[in-house]
Amino acid sequence: MRALFVLTPSESKRLIGKAVASLPAVKEALEHDRILIGHGSTNVYVIEEILGKEKAAALWSRDRYVSGILTRGFLCPSEAKDKPPILVLNRGKVEPPAPTMVEMLRDFGAKSVFIKGANAVDGEGNAAVLVANPEGGTIGYSLGMILARGIRLIAPVGLEKMIPSVKQALGVCGQQTFDYCQGLRVGMIPMPGATVVTEIAALKTLFGIQSFHVASGGTGGSEGSVALVAEGEEGALRAAIGLIESIKGEPPLRPVKETCLVCAPASPAQPKGVPVTQAGKRCMYAGKKDEEIPAYLRKR
Numbered sequence: 020m021r022a023l024f025v026l027t028p029s030e031s032k033r034l035i036g037k038a039v040a041s042l043p044a045v046k047e048a049l050e051h052d053r054i055l056i057g058h059g060s061t062n063v064y065v066i067e068e069i070l071g072k073e074k075a076a077a078l079w080s081r082d083r084y085v086s087g088i089l090t091r092g093f094l095c096p097s098e099a100k101d102k103p104p105i106l107v108l109n110r111g112k113v114e115p116p117a118p119t120m121v122e123m124l125r126d127f128g129a130k131s132v133f134i135k136g137a138n139a140v141d142g143e144g145n146a147a148v149l150v151a152n153p154e155g156g157t158i159g160y161s162l163g164m165i166l167a168r169g170i171r172l173i174a175p176v177g178l179e180k181m182i183p184s185v186k187q188a189l190g191v192c193g194q195q196t197f198d199y200c201q202g203l204r205v206g207m208i209p210m211p212g213a214t215v216v217t218e219i220a221a222l223k224t225l226f227g228i229q230s231f232h233v234a235s236g237g238t239g240g241s242e243g244s245v246a247l248v249a250e251g252e253e254g255a256l257r258a259a260i261g262l263i264e265s266i267k268g269e270p271p272l273r274p275v276k277e278t279c280l281v282c283a284p285a286s287p288a289q290p291k292g293v294p295v296t297q298a299g300k301r302c303m304y305a306g307k308k309d310e311e312i313p314a315y316l317r318k319r
Contacts, residue, residue, distance in 0.1 A: 020253040022260060023233075028243040029269040031177040031218050034262070036064030038221030039134065042214070044171050045069070048132040054108040055123060057157045058086040059136030060272050061175045066106060078113065079103035085274045087151055087203070091316050094202030095302075096151065096282060098275040105157070120160035129169040133161065137176040137210065140217060145185035146174040146210045151203040151301065153194060158208050166212065174213040178232050179243040185209060194301070203282075204301050222249055226259045279304045279312050 026034065039045060048054045049069065056062050056069075063084050067075045075081065084106075085097045104116030107123055117123045127133070135158055137146035150156045165172050182188055192207035222230045228251030237244035249259060277283075282305045304312045 020251065020256040022249050022256055024230075024247045024249060024259075024263050025241075026218060026245055026247070026263070027237070027241050027269070027271075028177055028179050029271045030263075030266050031179065031245060032061045032064040032175075033068075033266045033269045034218055034221045034225075035061055035175045035177065035216055036066075036068040037262070038224040039065045039173060039175050039216050040068035041224060042173070042216075044130075044214075045132055045134075045173070048130060048171075049108065049111050051110060051130070053110075053114075053127055053131040055127070055131075055133045055161075056106045056108075057133075057135040058084055058102075058105065060085050060088075060274070061136040061177065062134060063272060065134060065175055069108075078106070082273045082275070085272065086157075087149060087205075088274050088276060090274070090276050092201065093302075093316060094149070094151070094200075094205060095276045096203065098277045099281075099283075120157070121164075124161060124164050124170070127164070127168065127170050130171070132171045132173060133165055134173045134175065135161075135210065135213075137174045137213075137215075138180060139182045139185055139188055139207070140174075140176045140178070140180055140215060141182055141185045143185075144215050146176055146213055146215045147185045147189065147207050148210065149192070149205040150208055151194070151205050155206075155208060158210065162208065162210070172210055172213040173216060174210050175216045177243075178217050178219070178245045179235065181232070181235070200302070202302055218245060218247060222247070222259060225262070226255045227251065228255050228259055279307050279309070279316065282306070 056066055063081050083101055084103055088095055088097050107114040138149040139147045148158045150159055189207050194204040194206045197204055219230050222228050228249050230247045230249040232245060233248050234246035282302060309317050
């Protein structure tokens with residue numbers, strides 16, 4: 020049997036969230052070990068699928084669990100006010116927030132799980148993260164420990180973020196290499212060895228079916244949608260159809276961008292009391308009042 024699915028970014032995030040929650044490594048760590056889930060729009064759905072929507076909603080507003088965002092056609096930080104701490108689960112229970120990434124990962128080992136969304140994925144399964152913090156942000160502070168200890172790294176990422184080559188992108192990004200930048204100056208950090216979970220991997224994980232990314236785009240609220248052709252046994256495909264139909268209409272998140280006046284690329288993983296390295300102005304509009312910036316950036 021063959022089916023064609025069209026998923027908006029929000030629907031993709033819900034599907035991917037369900038798949039991540041069903042991974043054996045995640046289930047094992049949820050019961051017996053530790054899980055860290057970094058800020059990010061896809062990770063909001065991952066958390067809701069792991070904890071349940073009601074429990075997640077009791078922790079914080081889902082629109083606040085994001086950090087860097089692409090909004091108004093610019094690279095911006097989300098509003099720092101009321102941003103939740105990074106979520107760490109110890110045998111399924113929420114741990115009190117630790118002040119640094121070193122402390123968050125102190126007891127993480129080979130059976131622990133670190134979940135971090137990506138900004139880019141390529142056809143070879145490589146994933147990478149844009150970083151505005153000059154020290155590398157969440158992934159920069161954690162990657163050495165992840166690789167040194169063999170902590171299981173999972174990267175949920177939608178195919179809307181597909182690029183030709185992560186390796187190529189790494190070679191042209193760097194916060195201090197741009198003469199002009201629309202929004203925060205960013206570098207890029209790859210996630211070597213990560214289990215990358217796209218919509219294709221999600222359908223394989225949940226239903227054992229093969230799927231192919233055949234088109235992308237959209238308008239009128241469907242911008243960034245992906246079209247997938249799926250093939251498999253009728254029973255598995257019928258089950259997939261049922262799930263896809265149940266998540267159609269998934270509402271998007273509504274994160275709030277930081278005001279340009281107080282914009283700063285701080286990281287929730289940054290050691291407290293340690294100032295961010297001063298590397299020049301990070302956005303052409305940083306520190307400016309609303310009347311000094313373009314109209315398209317004023318709406319938050």
